[in-house]
Amino acid sequence: MQQDEPGRPEEQATATEAGGALYRRVAADLREAISTGAYGEAGRLPAEGALAEQYGVSRGTVRQALAVLRADGLVTSRRGTRRVVLGNARVQSFSELLSFTHWARSMGEEPGGRLESLLRRPADAAECEQLRLEPGAEVYVTLRLRTLSGAPVMVERTIYPPHVGVLVAQLPADVVSHTEHLREHGILFTDADHTIDVVTANGDDARLLGCRRGAPLLRERRRTTDPTGRPVEWSQDRYLPGTVAFSVHNSLATSALSRHARADD
Amino acid sequence: MQQDEPGRPEEQATATEAGGALYRRVAADLREAISTGAYGEAGRLPAEGALAEQYGVSRGTVRQALAVLRADGLVTSRRGTRRVVLGNARVQSFSELLSFTHWARSMGEEPGGRLESLLRRPADAAECEQLRLEPGAEVYVTLRLRTLSGAPVMVERTIYPPHVGVLVAQLPADVVSHTEHLREHGILFTDADHTIDVVTANGDDARLLGCRRGAPLLRERRRTTDPTGRPVEWSQDRYLPGTVAFSVHNSLATSALSRHARADD
DNA sequence: CGGGCGAAGTTGGCTGACCAACTTGACCAC
DNA sequence: GTGGTCAAGTTGGTCAGCCAACTTCGCCCG
Structure with a gap:
């Protein structure tokens, strides 16, 4: 039953970085x-x-x-019956989540960015905790406005540990994607923890995004680590409402998302 | 060595359904x-x-x-080296995400709920699409206010397909957890797609949650299916800011989260 | 005609084995 | 010292096989 395609053992695999496995x-x-x-x-x-x-x-x-x-939530799976198709694909991709630039391009939008400030200062207690640094270590703090096709959509505040920060500091201010440049310098992003909630715009947010002070923003905080488990950034992104939505799939088998009380840090 | 607990094949095991595997x-x-x-x-x-x-x-x-x-983001893993501990546990658990009641109890809070309205009406086009129903099928629509220790935190609008709705309709109005009751009646929740963004409170939201009209709310929409892939609910939860945050982990290996443009439905 | 039973089909789970790819650290030559 | 090489250790990936648990469906019996 059903046209098997007899002489097609395996092969090509086309685009997507043809996973060797x-x-x-x-x-x-x-x-x-x-x-x-x-x-x-x-x-x-x-x-x-x-x-x-x-x-x-x-x-x-x-x-x-x-x-x-x-x-990925594409199929079900339970003992006793064939697997059932659940939904038609999902955008997915780790890098889309991690890199604003990558995400924007995958949608056909032109990402832009402007570095508002960059400074080096001693890390406070929370930052040492998050980036796993010894007290008093110096961190690099950036504030960037991110745009899609010229329109401001997000304010990004990132804190880098020293070994990453030195690389960021010597980057030209008009570099669009920090992530990609860091990758070329051997800084890899492989694991990230994200927390999503709502906050109100402060003065900087309002000025940069062109919204009222106190206006609601969708906030995504993330801590990213490299393959060895060493933190490489701690970032806080604030999006204008209506510009993005975050989407997750979970199932009894593999659950990655969770809901927390907002008593955090 | 150390395979202790000889006479404890499997069982109760505290809360989290200690998998027999x-x-x-x-x-x-x-x-x-x-x-x-x-x-x-x-x-x-x-x-x-x-x-x-x-x-x-x-x-x-x-x-x-x-x-x-x-x-779950607890350890790294790459070829050539031992695994490295990443973070100290995470709350996780599928049911905590799915069931407000379950989540609240896991935090030691007392969940409450009040059914504001329940009606049956023909599904519109979007609802048929989401719940995979034939045009004209009837759906059950509920509006509930959810509380933590008496304080309102969330408004829940759920749309059930007929085979689930009939069960919900005959539940007493003061039942705290619909999910658990449905499970006892053979309705299983195994897979869910979530989308998280920000919206403003409408009249009903404001009245129930005690906030201003137009105040920002954190919205989670989810479509849940049973083990066979059949949709069992399509829900939209609106949380007061500051009451919850959503948290996700992803890595190059397993990515489940994604960021979308807000052009959806 | 309805309901129960059983067999076939299918996925979950576990084992043992093998090789490839990669990391790390020690050792050695320069 | 400095740098390169090599070997050991470790994870990634694949295979073949076996049994358990579960679903489905047809058959048979009442």
């Missing part, structure tokens, strides 16, 4: 197939065994690929 | 060990092989357990 290629292929509707809106996927044979890999590898899709 | 128990044990600081703040975990021997399981099972911790 087999299971990534399988996952990418399945994601593609799902998003083009090959299995229908709420259709059922082939059995793991069938997929394994189709791709010429072991069932374990197929399961690894399916775990990726499940984590 | 081996890898879940290993994950829970490691989570506990990490949060008590057994490996230090930024310390290194034992090698997979060592853990496997320690727990008397195969390395594959240990890897499965570690994948859970990695997804």
Whole structure:
């Protein structure tokens, strides 16, 4: 039943940085197939065994690929029945979340930025805690206005530890993407914790974003670490309402999002 | 060694449904060990092989357990080096996100709720789309005020498809947790898509929450499905600022969060 | 015609094994 | 010292196989 594509063991994998790992290629292929509707809106996927044979890999590898899709909320999965297609793809991508520039470009908008201030000063207690520094260490503090196609949408306050800050400090003020430059200098961003809430605009926010003082802003705070677990930035972004929304998927299997009381720091 | 608890195959295990699966128990044990600081703040975990021997399981099972911790942002993981402890535990838990009641209780607060209205009416186009219903199907619409220790914090507007709505409709108005009651009636919540942004309070919001009209509220919209992929609710929660914050972890490996332009529905 | 039972199909979970890719640190040559 | 090389340690990825738990559906019996 159903046209198997007999002589297509595996191959090409096209765009998206062709993940070298087999299971990534399988996952990418399945994601593609799902998003083009090959299995229908709420259709059922082939059995793991069938997929394994189709791709010429072991069932374990197929399961690894399916775990990726499940984590992305593309398919369900429960014992006893075939997997069911849940939704049609999601934008996802770690870098889109991390880098304003990357995110903007992926939407076809032109990102802009203006460095308002950059200074070096001793870290306070909270900053030492977040960036895991010894008391008295110096941090670099930046304040930037971010724009989409010229219109201001976000104010970004970032605190860098010394080893990252020195690199940021010597960057020209008109560099659009700090993240990309830092990557080229060996600073990698791999893990991030985000907290999202609402705050009111202070004087700086109002002046830069062109809103009233006290106007509501959507705030995203994040602490980012490199592969070794060392903090590389602690940032606070304040968005004008209506410009962004944050979106998450979670399931009983893989939950990453949580709701907190606002008693934090 | 140390596989203690000989006569405790599985069971109750405190709140969080202690998964009977081996890898879940290993994950829970490691989570506990990490949060008590057994490996230090930024310390290194034992090698997979060592853990496997320690727990008397195969390395594959240990890897499965570690994948859970990695997804929760507790440890890093890269080829060549031991895993590094990232942060001290996180509240997580799917049900805390899903159920206001569950979340409140986990914080030691007393959740309350008052059903403001419940009506049945034909679904509009957007609702049919979200709940995957045929045009003209009837939906159940509820409006509830949610409180923490008596103080109003959130207004919840939920739209249920017929098969769930009929159950909700016959619930007493003073039932605190709809979710738990529905679970007892065989309605399971397993997957959810969330979108978080800022909106302004309308007349109903202002009256119920005791804020000004036009005051900013943190909005969470979610669509929840059961294990078969069938939508079971489409809800919109509006929180008073300062009462909650949403928190997410993501990494290059597992990304679930994304940032969108606010052009949606 | 309805309901219960059982078999087939399917995913969850676990094991043991193997190799590749990468990191780290020690050692050695310059 | 300085720098390069090498070996050991560790995680990533893949495979093949086995059993348990669960869902579905058809069949049979009352």
